[in-house]
Amino acid sequence: xxxxxxxxxxxxxxxxxxxxxxxxxxNAQYGRLAPYVDETQGAAFPxxxxxxxxxxxxxxxxxxxAACHTQQVRRADFGSDHARGWGERQSVAxxxxxxxxxxxGDARIGPDLTNFGGRAAxxxxxxxxxxxxxxxxxxxxPPYPFLFEVRRVVGQxxxxxxxxxxxxxxxxxxxxxxxxxxxxxxxxxxDYDYPEAKPPxxxxxxxxxxxxxxxxxxxxxxxxxxx
Amino acid sequence: xxxTSSTAIEPEASGIDASTRVPLLLLLGSAILWLxxxxxxxxxxxxxxxxxxxxxxxxxxxxxxxxxxxxTALVYGWGINAGLALSLWLLARLGGAPLRAAGLATIGAxxxxxxxxxxxxxxxxxxxxxxxxxxLPAYVQPIMLxxxxxxxxxxxxxxxxxxxxxxxxxxxxxxxxLFIFPWVFSVAQVLLLFAPVHGTLQAVxxxxxxxxxxxxxxxxxxLAAAYYLLPKISGQPVHHYDYTSHAFWVLLFIxxxxxxRHLIGGPVPAWVVTTGIVTSVLLxxxxxxVAVNLAGVFAGRRRTALRFVAVGLLAYLLGxxxxxxxxxxxxxxxTQFTFFSAAQTQLLLQGAVTFMFFGAxxxxxxxxxxxxxxxxxxxxxxFGAALLGLVLNVGGLFVAGxxxxxxxxxxxxxxxxxxxxxxxxxxxATAGQALFxxxxxxxxxxxxxxxxxxxxxxxxxxxxxxxxxxxTVS
Amino acid sequence: xSTSPIDPRLEQAAVSDxxxxxxxxxxxxxxxxxxxxxxxxxLGLLFFFSGLIFFAGTYLNRFSGGFDALVYNENLKPVxxxxxxxxxDPVAMGKRLFNSGGxxxxxxxxxGQGVPGTYPPLAGSEWVQGSPDRVIRIVLFGLQGSVKVRGxxxxxxxxxxxxxxxxFGWSDEKIADxxxxxxxxxxxxxxxxxxxxxxxxxxAEASRSKAWTQDELxxxx
Numbered sequence: 073x074x075x076x077x078x079x080x081x082x083x084x085x086x087x088x089x090x091x092x093x094x095x096x097x098x099n100a101q102y103g104r105l106a107p108y109v110d111e112t113q114g115a116a117f118p119x120x121x122x123x124x125x126x127x128x129x130x131x132x133x134x135x136x137x138a139a140c141h142t143q144q145v146r147r148a149d150f151g152s153d154h155a156r157g158w159g160e161r162q163s164v165a166x167x168x169x170x171x172x173x174x175x176x177g178d179a180r181i182g183p184d185l186t187n188f189g190g191r192a193a194x195x196x197x198x199x200x201x202x203x204x205x206x207x208x209x210x211x212x213x214p215p216y217p218f219l220f221e222v223r224r225v226v227g228q229x230x231x232x233x234x235x236x237x238x239x240x241x242x243x244x245x246x247x248x249x250x251x252x253x254x255x256x257x258x259x260x261x262x263d264y265d266y267p268e269a270k271p272p273x274x275x276x277x278x279x280x281x282x283x284x285x286x287x288x289x290x291x292x293x294x295x296x297x298x299x
Numbered sequence: 300x301x302x303t304s305s306t307a308i309e310p311e312a313s314g315i316d317a318s319t320r321v322p323l324l325l326l327l328g329s330a331i332l333w334l335x336x337x338x339x340x341x342x343x344x345x346x347x348x349x350x351x352x353x354x355x356x357x358x359x360x361x362x363x364x365x366x367x368x369x370x371t372a373l374v375y376g377w378g379i380n381a382g383l384a385l386s387l388w389l390l391a392r393l394g395g396a397p398l399r400a401a402g403l404a405t406i407g408a409x410x411x412x413x414x415x416x417x418x419x420x421x422x423x424x425x426x427x428x429x430x431x432x433x434x435l436p437a438y439v440q441p442i443m444l445x446x447x448x449x450x451x452x453x454x455x456x457x458x459x460x461x462x463x464x465x466x467x468x469x470x471x472x473x474x475x476x477l478f479i480f481p482w483v484f485s486v487a488q489v490l491l492l493f494a495p496v497h498g499t500l501q502a503v504x505x506x507x508x509x510x511x512x513x514x515x516x517x518x519x520x521x522l523a524a525a526y527y528l529l530p531k532i533s534g535q536p537v538h539h540y541d542y543t544s545h546a547f548w549v550l551l552f553i554x555x556x557x558x559x560r561h562l563i564g565g566p567v568p569a570w571v572v573t574t575g576i577v578t579s580v581l582l583x584x585x586x587x588x589v590a591v592n593l594a595g596v597f598a599g600r601r602r603t604a605l606r607f608v609a610v611g612l613l614a615y616l617l618g619x620x621x622x623x624x625x626x627x628x629x630x631x632x633x634t635q636f637t638f639f640s641a642a643q644t645q646l647l648l649q650g651a652v653t654f655m656f657f658g659a660x661x662x663x664x665x666x667x668x669x670x671x672x673x674x675x676x677x678x679x680x681x682f683g684a685a686l687l688g689l690v691l692n693v694g695g696l697f698v699a700g701x702x703x704x705x706x707x708x709x710x711x712x713x714x715x716x717x718x719x720x721x722x723x724x725x726x727x728a729t730a731g732q733a734l735f736x737x738x739x740x741x742x743x744x745x746x747x748x749x750x751x752x753x754x755x756x757x758x759x760x761x762x763x764x765x766x767x768x769x770x771t772v773s
Numbered sequence: 774x775s776t777s778p779i780d781p782r783l784e785q786a787a788v789s790d791x792x793x794x795x796x797x798x799x800x801x802x803x804x805x806x807x808x809x810x811x812x813x814x815x816l817g818l819l820f821f822f823s824g825l826i827f828f829a830g831t832y833l834n835r836f837s838g839g840f841d842a843l844v845y846n847e848n849l850k851p852v853x854x855x856x857x858x859x860x861x862d863p864v865a866m867g868k869r870l871f872n873s874g875g876x877x878x879x880x881x882x883x884x885g886q887g888v889p890g891t892y893p894p895l896a897g898s899e900w901v902q903g904s905p906d907r908v909i910r911i912v913l914f915g916l917q918g919s920v921k922v923r924g925x926x927x928x929x930x931x932x933x934x935x936x937x938x939x940x941f942g943w944s945d946e947k948i949a950d951x952x953x954x955x956x957x958x959x960x961x962x963x964x965x966x967x968x969x970x971x972x973x974x975x976x977a978e979a980s981r982s983k984a985w986t987q988d989e990l991x992x993x994x
Contacts, residue, residue, distance in 0.1 A: 177636075
């Protein structure tokens with residue numbers, strides 16, 4: 073290539089090609105994706121998580137949890153996400169519109185966490201048990217003892233303290249970071265079935281007959297799971 | 300250029316090499332230090348995968364921190380420092396003129412490494428951004444952008460000030476990242492950190508940036524070196540050189556798209572993933588042409604630099620085929636989110652890019668420093684340990700990922716069982732990382748001795764004058 | 774080509790930079806001698822590249838989901854003219870409304886049994902399973918005074934209005950949904966109520982503002 077200007081034009085065009093389509097194009101397509109308003113419920117979904125959970129999101133990012141955990145559920149016929157109980161529908165872009173830093177994750181050394189709060193509610197896991205789990209670790213999950221501090225018991229034991237085996241003079245207190253993280257984990261719920269999350273199945277019948285939306289079954293299923 | 304065989308041998312292009320000495324030795328010294336540091340961090344991360352208790356008491360050394368730090372140190376520390384050094388040297392050599400703006404490049408190199416060090420400390424403190432390959436805290440990234448631009452200026456000036464109008468493939472591959480990295484880096488900074496886009500658009504932009512960083516910045520640096528070393532050392536022109544430009548433009552135009560395939564099944568529009576898959580397959584054309592061009596590295600006598608380049612080329616080609624294969628949905632269903640993807644990244648970074656850089660470094664550092672390498676044994680140690688380490692690390696991760704993927708797809712298999720199944724392979728990967736680190740230490744020791752110890756003979760006295768390349772059309 | 778022994782500590786350059794450049798320039802500018810034979814590589818590469826383009830085209834055509842932003846499953850095509858609005862199951866919606874804070878569940882309980890002596894049950898209630906005109910009026914305007922349900926009298930509380938005369942202000946669709954729900958829950962077996970039925974009653978009783986009494990309701994069929 074002899075002509076420098078043409079060469080640099082080529083470089084620019086090559087980069088502009090992928091930039092325009094992938095970055096600017098997707099931004100134009102769904103950069104302003106808004107929450108979905110459900111008239112019958114009179115609410116918009118997704119709903120923002122409360123303050124402590126938002127701080128917990130920062131702790132999640134700070135500790136680097138996304139290195140081992142994903143926060144995206146794939147659809148039913150792609151992997152075992154649904155069979156493992158990680159979610160009942162595929163994660164869609166609308167689920168993430170209120171997150172400041174979307175940490176989808178790209179490794180599953182530990183389970184997916186998209187619906188961890190929902191699962192915890194069903195399994196009877198509350199904040200104190202999650203905190204104990206964070207402190208001790210389990211299997212591949214490392215322990216995080218630095219998220220807690222050992223304090224001498226003065227007067228009454230704190231209601232937030234974890235039990236410290238073998239030492240009655242001291243109690244194990246979660247730091248604010250640990251509490252925020254636990255609150256964040258418990259706030260991770262998939263709370264609504266958007267229309268795009270459960271689209272009509274491709275019609276195996278003649279193309280004139282539109283496929284019946286299976287969304288009718290979805291709220292009933294969600295209802296049973298929530299209550 | 301002298302072709303006389305006089306006793307006072309003027310080594311080829313000594314003036315050019317001398318002009319590049321200060322910035323390049325700074326870049327290369329930093330690169331080798333980062334290679335060792337990154338190797339240590341990678342070893343720690345590898346240990347933590349199968350021994351989560353390791354360093355768990357230290358709040359700075361969580362797996363997330365160490366993983367982010369090692370990828371940053373290896374990509375921004377080793378990869379870009381060495382790549383820039385190579386790029387500047389190759390452009391100066393083929394441009395036929397001493398390096399201009401060398402002072403600016405030196406300043407840039409200093410700031411780059413200073414900002415990177417601050418950034419690494421920030422990562423350990425928890426300021427990492429959470430985006431793969433863009434983990435540096437937001438407060439150092441603009442400085443690094445400016446530093447890179449300062450270094451790149453010298454390279455671009457070498458291109459525009461070249462003596463011949465004709466440009467060789469090395470020059471295209473060397474100058475392209477000098478433009479592309481600042482562009483993609485600035486776009487990523489703005490759209491992810493300073494005026495963030497919403498929701499999963501962040502994943503799309505981060506994936507686009509990561510793909511461009513690998514395929515359009517690091518790989519061209521490596522290919523620039525490979526395309527230069529092969530004819531230079533073997534004395535044969537590049538085979539079928541008329542297709543090299545096609546391979547170059549294919550890589551540039553569609554290489555940046557292939558990142559979408561990592562988001563398969565994710566909360567992004569399906570077309571982003573599909574275009575990623577399609578371009579991963581289209582890139583096979585580029586790999587085929589590169590293979591045809593550079594097949595000469597495998598033939599002929601075993602020269603040091605070409606040995607490294609041969610391993611790097613094999614890793615590169617294998618990586619390209621694997622990218623195309625794993626982009627298909629049936630395979631991705633198994634390999635996504637597993638160590639298999641990590642292995643593919645390692646194959647590209649540790650295998651292809653690093654080995655090609657090694658080859659180039661062993662070739663041109665003596666010319667830069669004016670002295671031959673002190674120890675041949677350390678060079679062999681580097682090659683052997685690094686090759687064995689690469690095979691163990693990448694091979695171990697591939698098998699671990701395959702096993703993990705199959706286990707993940709069966710709902711009944713718990714994570715404890717998965718950990719037990721993958722443990723032996725992860726141990727092999729850790730052994731591989733340790734060996735690779737030993738190889739890097741050998742390089743570092745050799746380099747340190749080269750700089751510090753006065754050689755018995757100057758390189759100039761040992762180099763024989765190069766002959767003329769015959770333009771045989773193959 | 775250098776004949777000195779290979780010393781890894783200093784790799785010899787076989788050719789000069791200038792000749793490297795000029796040789797490759799010559800390669801590009803000189804066409805090879807084509808004496809009736811075709812070199813295999815250009816043909817092979819051409820076929821290979823064409824094959825890749827063909828694959829890319831068909832794959833993009835089939836699996837891109839119309840390049841629609843809201844299509845996440847590559848196997849689907851986007852619905853022409855936009856997707857139909859989500860049709861919600863009235864029973865599920867009714868259950869949600871029944872259980873919403875401050876609404877029916879507060880008094881009638883999740884089991885539909887009410888509280889003996891205070892709130893009448895809905896399970897097995899002849900009012901719930903009876904005439905739609907009566908039960909729609911009850912929900913729209915409320916119920917006051919004594920009411921006999923399944924043989925027991927309830928006089929302790931007033932049922933609030935859920936239509937526009939009360940604080941809830943539920944739409945026709947909501948009232949229809951909640952009635953459909955209670956008419957099939959807890960063993961009740963009665964036909965669903967439609968939005969139109971509720972709308973008709975609301976219009977017919979537009980002038981009313983008081984809650985109904987049992988005697989007034991028994992006048993209505």
